[in-house]
Amino acid sequence: MTTTASIRTRTGPAGNIPPAPALELIELRAAYGRIEVLHGVNLTVPTGTVVALLGPNGAGKTTTLNVIGGALEPRSGCVHVAGVHVNGASPDGLARAGVCRIPEGRGIFPNLTVAENLRMCTYSAALSVAEIEEQSFARFPRLGERRGQLAGTMSGGEQQMLAMARALVSRPGLLLLDEISMGLAPLIVSELYSLVGAMAQDGVTVLLTEQFAEMAMEICDFAAVMIHGRIMHVGQPQDVAGYMSEAYLGGVE
Amino acid sequence: MRAEGNPQGGVVLAVAEVSVSFGGIRALHQVSLEARAGGVTGLIGPNGAGKTTLFNVITGLEKPTQGRVGLGGTDLSGMPPHRRARLGMARTFQRLEVFGSLSVRDNILTGAEFHRSWSRHADDPGSVTEEILDRIGLRAVADLRVDAIPTGMARLVELGRALATRPRLLLLDEPGSGLDENESEELGRLLVDLGEAGMAVLLVEHDVDLVMRISERVFVLDFGRIIASGSSSEVQANPDVRAAYLGTQPADVDDPSGPGGGGA
Amino acid sequence: MSEFLTYTIIGLVTGCIYALTASGLVVTYMTTGILNFGHGAVSMVAAFAYWQLTVEWHVPVLVALVLVVLIGAPVFGALLERLLMRPLQGKPVELQVVVTVGLLIFLLGLANLAWSPAASATRTLPRFFSGHSLKLASVFVDYHSIVVVAVAVAVAVGLRFFFSVSRTGVAMRAVVDNPDLAAMVGARPYRIAQFSWALGAALAALGGVLLAPLQGALNIDLLTLTVILAIVPAVIGRLRSLPLTVAGGLVIGLAVTYAVGYLPPNSFVAKAQTAIPMVILFLALVLLRQERLRSGRVSGMTLARAPSLARSLQAGVLFIAASVLVSELLSGVNLATATRGVVLGIAFLSLVLLTGYAGQVSLGQMTFVGTGAYAMAHLGHHGSLVGALAAMAVSGVLGAVVAVFAVRLRGLYLALSTLAFAYAMDYIFFDQHFGPYGSGLAVDRLHVPGLDTTSDKGFFVLGAVIFAVASIGLLALRRGRYGRRLAALNDSPQACATLGVNIAYTKLAVFSASAALAGLAGALYGGQQHLVTSADFQTFNSLVLLLLVLMGGKNLVSGALATAVLYALFPVLQQHVPSLSNVQYVLVGLGALTLGRYPDGLGGHMTRLRELIADRTGGQTASLTLEGDRLVGADG
Ligand SMILES: Nc1ncnc2c1ncn2[C@@H]1O[C@H](COP(=O)(O)OP(=O)(O)OP(=O)(O)O)[C@@H](O)[C@H]1O
Ligand SMILES: Nc1ncnc2c1ncn2[C@@H]1O[C@H](COP(=O)(O)OP(=O)(O)OP(=O)(O)O)[C@@H](O)[C@H]1O
Ligand SMILES: [Mg+2]
Numbered sequence A: 001m002t003t004t005a006s007i008r009t010r011t012g013p014a015g016n017i018p019p020a021p022a023l024e025l026i027e028l029r030a031a032y033g034r035i036e037v038l039h040g041v042n043l044t045v046p047t048g049t050v051v052a053l054l055g056p057n058g059a060g061k062t063t064t065l066n067v068i069g070g071a072l073e074p075r076s077g078c079v080h081v082a083g084v085h086v087n088g089a090s091p092d093g094l095a096r097a098g099v100c101r102i103p104e105g106r107g108i109f110p111n112l113t114v115a116e117n118l119r120m121c122t123y124s125a126a127l128s129v130a131e132i133e134e135q136s137f138a139r140f141p142r143l144g145e146r147r148g149q150l151a152g153t154m155s156g157g158e159q160q161m162l163a164m165a166r167a168l169v170s171r172p173g174l175l176l177l178d179e180i181s182m183g184l185a186p187l188i189v190s191e192l193y194s195l196v197g198a199m200a201q202d203g204v205t206v207l208l209t210e211q212f213a214e215m216a217m218e219i220c221d222f223a224a225v226m227i228h229g230r231i232m233h234v235g236q237p238q239d240v241a242g243y244m245s246e247a248y249l250g251g252v253e
Numbered sequence B: 001m002r003a004e005g006n007p008q009g010g011v012v013l014a015v016a017e018v019s020v021s022f023g024g025i026r027a028l029h030q031v032s033l034e035a036r037a038g039g040v041t042g043l044i045g046p047n048g049a050g051k052t053t054l055f056n057v058i059t060g061l062e063k064p065t066q067g068r069v070g071l072g073g074t075d076l077s078g079m080p081p082h083r084r085a086r087l088g089m090a091r092t093f094q095r096l097e098v099f100g101s102l103s104v105r106d107n108i109l110t111g112a113e114f115h116r117s118w119s120r121h122a123d124d125p126g127s128v129t130e131e132i133l134d135r136i137g138l139r140a141v142a143d144l145r146v147d148a149i150p151t152g153m154a155r156l157v158e159l160g161r162a163l164a165t166r167p168r169l170l171l172l173d174e175p176g177s178g179l180d181e182n183e184s185e186e187l188g189r190l191l192v193d194l195g196e197a198g199m200a201v202l203l204v205e206h207d208v209d210l211v212m213r214i215s216e217r218v219f220v221l222d223f224g225r226i227i228a229s230g231s232s233s234e235v236q237a238n239p240d241v242r243a244a245y246l247g248t249q250p251a252d253v254d255d256p257s258g259p260g261g262g263g264a
Numbered sequence C: 001m002s003e004f005l006t007y008t009i010i011g012l013v014t015g016c017i018y019a020l021t022a023s024g025l026v027v028t029y030m031t032t033g034i035l036n037f038g039h040g041a042v043s044m045v046a047a048f049a050y051w052q053l054t055v056e057w058h059v060p061v062l063v064a065l066v067l068v069v070l071i072g073a074p075v076f077g078a079l080l081e082r083l084l085m086r087p088l089q090g091k092p093v094e095l096q097v098v099v100t101v102g103l104l105i106f107l108l109g110l111a112n113l114a115w116s117p118a119a120s121a122t123r124t125l126p127r128f129f130s131g132h133s134l135k136l137a138s139v140f141v142d143y144h145s146i147v148v149v150a151v152a153v154a155v156a157v158g159l160r161f162f163f164s165v166s167r168t169g170v171a172m173r174a175v176v177d178n179p180d181l182a183a184m185v186g187a188r189p190y191r192i193a194q195f196s197w198a199l200g201a202a203l204a205a206l207g208g209v210l211l212a213p214l215q216g217a218l219n220i221d222l223l224t225l226t227v228i229l230a231i232v233p234a235v236i237g238r239l240r241s242l243p244l245t246v247a248g249g250l251v252i253g254l255a256v257t258y259a260v261g262y263l264p265p266n267s268f269v270a271k272a273q274t275a276i277p278m279v280i281l282f283l284a285l286v287l288l289r290q291e292r293l294r295s296g297r298v299s300g301m302t303l304a305r306a307p308s309l310a311r312s313l314q315a316g317v318l319f320i321a322a323s324v325l326v327s328e329l330l331s332g333v334n335l336a337t338a339t340r341g342v343v344l345g346i347a348f349l350s351l352v353l354l355t356g357y358a359g360q361v362s363l364g365q366m367t368f369v370g371t372g373a374y375a376m377a378h379l380g381h382h383g384s385l386v387g388a389l390a391a392m393a394v395s396g397v398l399g400a401v402v403a404v405f406a407v408r409l410r411g412l413y414l415a416l417s418t419l420a421f422a423y424a425m426d427y428i429f430f431d432q433h434f435g436p437y438g439s440g441l442a443v444d445r446l447h448v449p450g451l452d453t454t455s456d457k458g459f460f461v462l463g464a465v466i467f468a469v470a471s472i473g474l475l476a477l478r479r480g481r482y483g484r485r486l487a488a489l490n491d492s493p494q495a496c497a498t499l500g501v502n503i504a505y506t507k508l509a510v511f512s513a514s515a516a517l518a519g520l521a522g523a524l525y526g527g528q529q530h531l532v533t534s535a536d537f538q539t540f541n542s543l544v545l546l547l548l549v550l551m552g553g554k555n556l557v558s559g560a561l562a563t564a565v566l567y568a569l570f571p572v573l574q575q576h577v578p579s580l581s582n583v584q585y586v587l588v589g590l591g592a593l594t595l596g597r598y599p600d601g602l603g604g605h606m607t608r609l610r611e612l613i614a615d616r617t618g619g620q621t622a623s624l625t626l627e628g629d630r631l632v633g634a635d636g
């Protein structure tokens, strides 16, 4: 396999190579059926950083995260997690290996109670059920009040909190967040972002997507702009903000 | 952009003292609000405040334990959802309820045809559909199946479908979530236009900038109660609202924070 | 008093077996979302295998138990998951139903091959600890009954503990809720599903082994049917509550036993008492409403594009011309089977409308065919048109009546309510009104001016014409706004309601129209057969009907035709290759089993072939590219 060979040469020779980045995407292409959505994505997320993947509706951000998380096979290109080639790894294998993905929309089990949802976190978290509940309820008291409620009957925002609780307790190596602010009250969004910031401080590497850049810009180290399945620009948040407003106003091809 | 001086139209939607509980949880407690023709009314509040529940009560999907809902003077109590719709209300759903197996165009067309099937004053569904496709900018994706388009766009499809029934009252549950900045700006413009054309729009949205920019009046719901209502600036300045919802930094408000704004 | 006690004990023991097998159903349903109609067949095969081991091969009882219940059945269950059920998860209800019905038929076929029913009377299983019994008050209870009760209690307690306490128990329910997310949190969804199928099969086997000795001589059909009744307590438990399921099992067991014991013999009620569980099922469905919550959005079903009116007219004319030709070429038996093919084709079309277009599943369509035949028999003397109209009217009204009760239900629950209705009709109506002792009902052939329908040729052409007209009508409907309305209703009833659609009325209308079409098919079917018996319209045939429609492609008129032709051809083939008749079940079952992988059926294959050809010939038919799709604001 050419792909595996190429990793060998990357990581193989001894010398003073810096540690592999937490995540590296190389010429990644992916498609739904016949429709190609990612047309060669290159992106590096250094360990311990927060990278925001920004871009308009339909750009392919969710698709990118799906590929990284193992839910969608790429057509070509590679995904390296901490230097390891993981194309073709199963989503559950990746999850147990420390890649935590919070999907777009509601990442919850609607017919399980809040407590049972949290229980499911024990598959990837190293904590006990009691510790998981304790930490989650401390962060999101509302969840504690609704411990026995079916998750599917909770409000949209409460469900999002529950989904985020998993990110919190599973202490992943790589955290993939897809539009966590969607449908959340501003107060909660800023809380969630400070949570993400705090997790990053603890050494978690984060790749997050957003359409509204503002909040994300405050906590991210780098931002990448994706348009039509390609990364068009990567840089410090300030540069990217400039690029974005230009791109949006000018209408990028 | 808010049409500050516009004289507001008559009350289209009147919600009077509505309460709802689920088992032990009180989702709504004596909520009263109104939406007038000719403008956007905002409804904001923290997650779980009861906004979606209120929409369900208004559209007849949920029965209130107490209280009444009126549309243009007609009491809707006990009326099933489809009869309410026929009186001129349409809504979108926070959790998408699109017709996934149909194309974008057919989703809107179906809305228009439904309208035609119960209204004598409906226009030709085909032309209504084409007009709406242009109006909300979905022409480029008109022939794609809705279950294959991104969430944000699917929300616009729901909006288009609702508009196709030519409602007097339009209830929007977070139409902006999943849209990018450009699109949500565009959405704001569209809603203002709809208001100017005489429609009553009740907008639930967490994009506070958008709500504040285009709403004539804003109601704030917290733990199932209305805690404030008034113009955007009044509401934004209200300390209760800040504490419950907006957070400490007021979003783009430059008036000194004072205890202005009406409590409920 | 002691009589009462005896009945009560028998009832409780039967109830325990229901509870046991129903728990197996609930376990697999809860964790995979699939209700296994083949559950009863698994029990049956297990009982036979156990008999084979202990009685024929003299394997010690304990060893045989371990081999059957703890090894054979779980391995079989795990294989089922791997081969059949995995691709079925999240698929439409009708597909899940039909594939498991396919499993049922397949296993029945296998069992008939392996254990010829001719020798059935010689096969008996001894009860456990036979000869020993215990005196309880004034009655003797044998040890077998005590074993049954003890096992049922142990299993119920064990399962309850397992699901509420163990993580795997929680994960099993999580997997069905959102399998993608289950993988995302790090659970192994397939392994969990596999485990639950293994557990379900083991419970089925256990039920079978305990039940068989109580039924006297081993009987393939009886064993299977008894266990199928486990659906009733499972539904009473709303397919997720094990305690309620157990309670339901006991209620059914007692109700059936008391009915046998106390109802006056020879009355209508006594004849109809077999329908009791199904009546309870129907009530349970209508009274206990339950909707699963879902996250995110459902994806719509795939719909092939309907051909234009011009094309369907062309095809219709061609079809009629071809059928005239065929009628000249075929004769005798072959023509008769061909006629049965087109006539049943019309019944297929009624399901294309109901299930394919509107997404409502009917597991009792044959009932409406039967009431149509009944109306034709009584009102269609000398082929009067009144009979055909009455057939449509009677079935149509009956369809509406069912719909009145069932409109609130969706998906599987709706399907089960039609099943319950059909079963009840079997016993209450068909068994009693189709001539004394089921001798049959004579039906005249529909007469139309200008066509000699008393001749087999003429009647065949009449059937073909009606099939063509109904097809063209359905396609026109599907292209138009009613087609969209039905698709919309299927995708989101809630949205439809808030757009001003009276969903109850719409569902009622489509149910009624579909039933009327089935009724017409029934009138013709009766004419074709001259004499119809209740066996023609048994519920089981309804399941096969749905199965055949899905094999053709549920929303394709062409698929209905394809299966109709196959159906008609099969007996012809069988004539030439007699050994086929034995494997017929196995073949039909196998056909249905492939549906899990190829859900669009034959019609789907044809469409794909067409697309492939179009692709090859350079057409850029469907290769869309999303490049440059700008959204809102592109024009601003
Ligand atoms: N299941 C699917 N089948 C077919 N096409 C799909 C599917 N999911 C996504 N797409 C298409 O892929 C493209 C990229 O979608 P994706 O969801 O990755 O975008 P995104 O950047 O996450 O957008 P958003 O900001 O709206 O979430 C879109 O054009 C969409 O129509
Ligand atoms: N069927 C139900 N059973 C139990 N509780 C429910 C049910 N439906 C809603 N609730 C509760 O009622 C409250 C109000 O929910 P609602 O969905 O109306 O909130 P919301 O204001 O729309 O919030 P969000 O902005 O997060 O969507 C929530 O706390 C929710 O958990
Ligand atoms: Mg996305």
Ligand SMILES: [Mg+2]
Pocket (backbone or CB within 6 Å): A155, A156, B051, B052, B053, B094, B173
């Ligand atoms: Mg809501």
